[in-house]
Amino acid sequence: MSAEVDKLLHGLVQGIRPQVGERADALLGRLRDELPDFWEHEDLAVLALHEITGHLTTFLDLLDGQVAMDEVEPPELAMEVSRECARRGLPLSGLLRAYRIGHMILLRQMQAEAARLTDDTQLVSDIVTRMTDSGFAYVDIGSEQVVTAYQEERERRLRQRLAMTDAAGRRIGTTLDITRTAEELVEVGTEDFADLVAVDLLDSAVSETPEPHHRAPDDALLRRVALGTPGAVQDCPAGVPAHRYPEGSMQERALRSGQPVLRIGVEPGGSAPWEPEAGDSVLLLPLQARGAVLGLVQLFRGHSAAPFDHDDLSLGQEIAARAAVSIDNARRYTHERLTALTLQRSLLPQRPVRSAVVETAARYLPSGGRAGLGGDWYDVIPLSGARVALVVGDVAGRGLEAAAAMGRLRMAVRAFADIDLMPDELLTHLDDVVIRLSREEGRNEGGLSATCLYAVYDASTRTCSLASAGHVLPALATASRPDASSGSVAKSVGFLDIPMGPPLGVGGLPFETAQFDVPEGSLLAFYTDGLIGSGASGETGSRAVLREHLAAAPESLDAVCDGLLDALVPDQPVDDTTVLVARTRALDPRHISVLDVPSDPAAVSRARRFAADRLEEWGLEDLSFATELIVSELVTNAVRYGRSPIQLRMILQASLTCEVSDASSTAPHLRRARTFDEGGRGLLLVAQMADRWGTRHSRDGKVIWAEQPIPREDDGSRGGVQAVPGVDLTITVPTTPSPLPEVTGGAAHGRYGTPLRRR
Structure with missing residues (x-):
């Protein structure tokens, strides 16, 4: 009976071999009917047709005895279909079901063919039994290898996704600069992901004043802030005019709806940075953060690369979401910094104070790091009786809160100066103001704190009365002797060694006024700790540089201020810096x-x-x-x-x-x-x-x-x-x-x- 089964199976296989292509096509059609959602991708269906042909050929070889069961290998194309399903996020269960359904259909067809070749029902039953055993064994072997290929591809893509997500987390948002953040998004997106990335931001998101809306307006203006290909990010000049997406284009629809778009074979005529061709694919990802639409990132792949799939869409959305938050942080920081800087500068003296008793010059330099603006301030207040008050202070904290507190304290100092309080009495009253403000604002722990130095120079007596509330003491440069060779006057520079009171806001501790003589033509240099605490040489080295510059100070006080900032403050200072220089005069x-x-x-x-x-x-x-x-x-x-x-x-x-x-x-x-x-x-x-x-x-x-x-x-x-x-x-x-x-x-x-x- 075994010989008869082998002979009949051989005849059955030989009759089916010429029909492998037709049967594969018919089998794919049946699978389309059984699993319509699984075959919605035409390119995957074409690939599956070749895979089914390979499966039929291999199975016929197994039935005909040309290959042993322990040597059978599913076609390599089956592994590629499995990997492609993994790339597209298609469920593994659907792929395995397609395998079972396909083999069941094939077995039924072969059973019908065997029944036409013989009337011996027992022989037909034996043939069906052998085909069924071989078929299920083949399905088990093929399924095992397909599952392995699917899982390996999913793990590979998961590792790639985690690597890109990690890179996005580490490399996007390293600064609080909007343009640089967009460029970092381009750099990450063009590494093994896209052939070209363009970032367009709404003009309202880039500008200083308006807030972005929860949805983009129909006529939204955009600015191209970053564009790049693998290994090369192009410059996008700030002066490039704003643009609009053409009405009805996929970019305009994605931006207006806030929904991502995955498209293969994009149509020409949109806002693509290159002219798309057949087979090109694009990801359009709206940038949204905290309910506001900021812009759109466009990612392109040429037809020579694998098109974007749903996994790529998911990964792109995750990266775009991270980038959007970083861009929004940079936008908010920039807006708050500009607002705080405008407020702070509006609260500082707007023009040099003209005084008959002193000549003054001052500089305020904001910090350049993430910390934000501080609460530095200075003031020059004319007093009665040929006197002038020189004030320097620093409010602890950053941003608008510090700038607002600085303005309130500066106005309080002016009010107390108007009633001509002595320096220690003025600081005592100012200390009470700081404590009261802390209580009003509910700052129980780590309340409002500030330092302040208040000095009064009297030109009639050539004396200076000074009190400090935790603020660094000024330097005094006095003329010592004329240089016979150059005619210039050398200066002796020293740092005042007088009692320093506690910072404002401590309460309960006294302040002390010190009085010292100030010869005519002396320089008094007041400053905040940003001047001597930002340099690489430390406070001691900074004081030495400060002493050197004051000893050789030029006639122009503006030049003195600029020289001190150039010598002592780095390009990106971590703290605000204020310098106030006063040259004393004596009354005739x-x-x-x-x-x-x-x-x-x-x-x-x-x-x-x-x-x-x-x-x-x-x-x-x-x-x-x-x-x-x-x-x-x-x-x-x-x-x-x-x-x-x-x-x-x-x-x-x-x-x-x-x-x-x-x-x-x-x-x-x-x-x-x-x-x-x-x-x-x-x-x-x-x-x-x-x-x-x-x-x-x-x-x-x-x-x-x-x-x-x-x-x-x-x-x-x-x-x-x-x-x-x-x-x-x-x-x-x-x-x-x-x-x-x-x-x-x-x-x-x-x-x-x-x-x-x-x-």
């Missing part, structure tokens, strides 16, 4: 006149004569009426309510200042006298006659001062009082000295003496 002794006033009402007339004589000596007779009235009122109040010693001091600089000092700590305040009051109008008269007036306190008492502008021929001045349109300056001078207005103690902590401007 001929422009200062002092009179000791006895505590006697009769001394008031002598003080008036003294003031008139000084004005005549200085050629300011036009100011006599207003000045004598101011001096009379201030001296009268000091004699009646103050304590000896009493002193009148007149200072001529850009304005005329009259100061009356006494040993009393109480200060008068301005009040409105009633109609029939015999006194109470003294300070009102002073306020009307002077441009500014105020009170400042010292360890020995108080000083009440009043400033008048120097009249010019073209400013409409008469008798030292400027004519102000719409203001009645008619004054009735009483025949008896007016009493002092009401006074209140505790002026050091009150609001008395706030400088008033004439209305």
Whole structure:
């Protein structure tokens, strides 16, 4: 019986061999009907047709005895179909089912053929049994190898995907620069993935002001920010005009819908960076982060490479999502940095402060790293009596929060400077402000903290009073001796060694004012720790460089500031840097006149004569009426309510200042006298006659001062009082000295003496 089975099987195989192609085509058709979703890819169906032909030939050889079961090998094309299914993400179960269905169909066809060759039912049954055993054995062998090939390809692609994902995580977003982040996306995308990558961002995402929308508008403007091929990223100049995708193009549809597009054989006429040909494939991946559409990344493969598949689409989406977050981070950082920088610069002095007592120059240099802007600030505040306040501070923190806090502290310093507090008292009040702000903002731990240095230079005495709240102390460069050969003046540079208080915000600890002499023409260099803490040589080396540059400082203070920044600050500083340089001037002794006033009402007339004589000596007779009235009122109040010693001091600089000092700590305040009051109008008269007036306190008492502008021929001045349109300056001078207005103690902590401007 075995011989008869072999003979009949041989005849059956020989009859089927010429029909292998036709039977393979018919078998594929049946498989299409059974598994329609599995064969939706035409290129895979063509490949499967050749695979089925190979399977039929191998199976017929097995039945005909030309190959033993232990030697049978499925065709290599079957392995390629398996790998292709793995690449396209087709399920392995579908592939194995196709194998079982195909072999069952083939066995039924061969059973029908065997029945036509013989009427012996037993022989047909034996033939069917042998074909079934051989068929299932062949399916088992083929399935095992197909599964192995499928899993190997999936693992390979998984490793590739993990490698690309890891590379994207490591290499995309290394900076907070939008263009560089897009270029990093191009570099990753063109490594064993795409032949060309283009990144287009919405103009609103690249610009500084508008926020991107949750969906791209129909007429969205885009800018090409990165373009590259394997190993080469092309420059995309910032000046390239913005463009729009053609209406109805796949790029426009993908950007508007926010859905990715996988296309093989892309149509010409879109916004592709090359002209596509038949067989080219493209991935269009919208860049979306935090609900906002940022742009579109286009990935292209030429027809010579394997087209993109669904695995590639999934991988591309993951990389694009990572890149979109990095681009959005860079965009947000850039926007916040520009906003903070604009805010910070708007809060700093907008132009050099002109002062008769110091010449100043300053620079603010923002940090260049990821840390963001800090809270550095500086200020130059003119004070009464030929004095000026020089301020440098640094708020801990970064970004808009630090810039806003800096602005609030700077305004607080100006307000305290207006009431002429001593440096240590000013820092004490500023410390209270910082603590209060921390409580208001709910900063229980690690609250608002800042450093500040407040110095007051007095040109009349050539002294500087200074207090520091945790801030680095300034350097002082004084002229020592002229150089006989060059005629230049050498400078001796030192760093002040005075007590330093705690940073602002600590609370409960005292500050101390130190006073030191400052020769005329000296340089005071104030700075933040970014100047001496950013260099590679460390703080000690930076101080040595600072000393060297100040010793050879040029005449121009702007050049001094620029030289210090060039020498001490790296190209990408990690911290903000502020430099304030002041060259001191001394007041001409001929422009200062002092009179000791006895505590006697009769001394008031002598003080008036003294003031008139000084004005005549200085050629300011036009100011006599207003000045004598101011001096009379201030001296009268000091004699009646103050304590000896009493002193009148007149200072001529850009304005005329009259100061009356006494040993009393109480200060008068301005009040409105009633109609029939015999006194109470003294300070009102002073306020009307002077441009500014105020009170400042010292360890020995108080000083009440009043400033008048120097009249010019073209400013409409008469008798030292400027004519102000719409203001009645008619004054009735009483025949008896007016009493002092009401006074209140505790002026050091009150609001008395706030400088008033004439209305």
